[in-house]
Amino acid sequence: MIGKGKSISHTGASMAYGWNQEKNAEIVYSQHLAGDDPKEVTEEFKIIQEQNERTKNNTLSFVLSPTVEDGRMLSKKQLKELTGKFITEMKLKERQAIAFVHKDKQHTHIHLYVNRIGFDGRAYKDNFIGKRSQHAAERVAMDMGLTTVREVQLEKLNEQKRVRAVIRQTHEKVMAEMKPRDFDSYIGYMKKNRVKVIPSINKQKKLQGFRFEYKGHNLKGSEVHRSMSGGKLAIQIANNSERGIQLQKANSIQLSGKAIDLGANLAASIAKRALKMVIKRALDQGIGM
Structure with a gap:
């Protein structure tokens, strides 16, 4: 499984992409949220983000991509478990978060959005967020018996x-x-x-x-x-x-x-x-x- 992460400022547009029905988007994980559409969730994010106006890139955007073979076998329950484990690995349990699964092009992958601003108004440190995301995804893959990126790379090399x-x-x-x-x-x-x-x-x-x-x-x-x-x-x-x-x-x-x-x-x-x-x-x- 591959994990990618970055900080973004365009929360609403990204959220709308994640909820794209043309890609058979489906919510697989949600915490500390009540909204039923991208606009409502974005507004809930903003209420918390207003406590820290200095942070411009105030949303964390992640993509979790199991291999094609693993993606075909994962149920909605397992995708929720995968997302929860990743959030725990990244120490993001106490923040607003929502995740969608896309199954377009037969490649199952998850778009996860987490409020970078916590309920205490502090910004989550995003230094080396890309590398940390990959390491967290590796640990989750190993824990769930999924193919890790290293195994994929080794197979490609062979x-x-x-x-x-x-x-x-x-x-x-x-x-x-x-x-x-x-x-x-x-x-x-x-x-x-x-x-x-x-x-x-x-x-x-x-x-x-x-x-x-x-x-x-x-x-x-x-x-x-x-x-x-x-x-x-x-x-x-x-x-x-x-x-x-x-x-x-x-x-x-x-x-x-x-x-x-x-x-x-x-x-x-x-x-x-x-x-x-x-x-x-x-x-x-x-x-x-």
């Missing part, structure tokens, strides 16, 4: 490792079996193996490398493996041709039928490899011996 491995294996297979002689053929062979290769164009509109897309993941070549950076990929492709990758005027190449200028590093890698191949051919032919 999934990315699997994706990187598949892309690299596909790259090595294409290089070993198909031996592409230019970028276009390499891109085509990778596509046939369900990996999309996307030219990476910088702000100067020059090709500086490639990104690899597979099953919703989009990674730079160097993120997949250091051997798949733009320059090293160019060298591998150049090795498959006796003449190497042919540069056109002004350090450009043909890519998808268009002349594309190369970034300095990529152009240098191709030029350096081409020079080595010229020298090798000369030595093989006995020139300069």
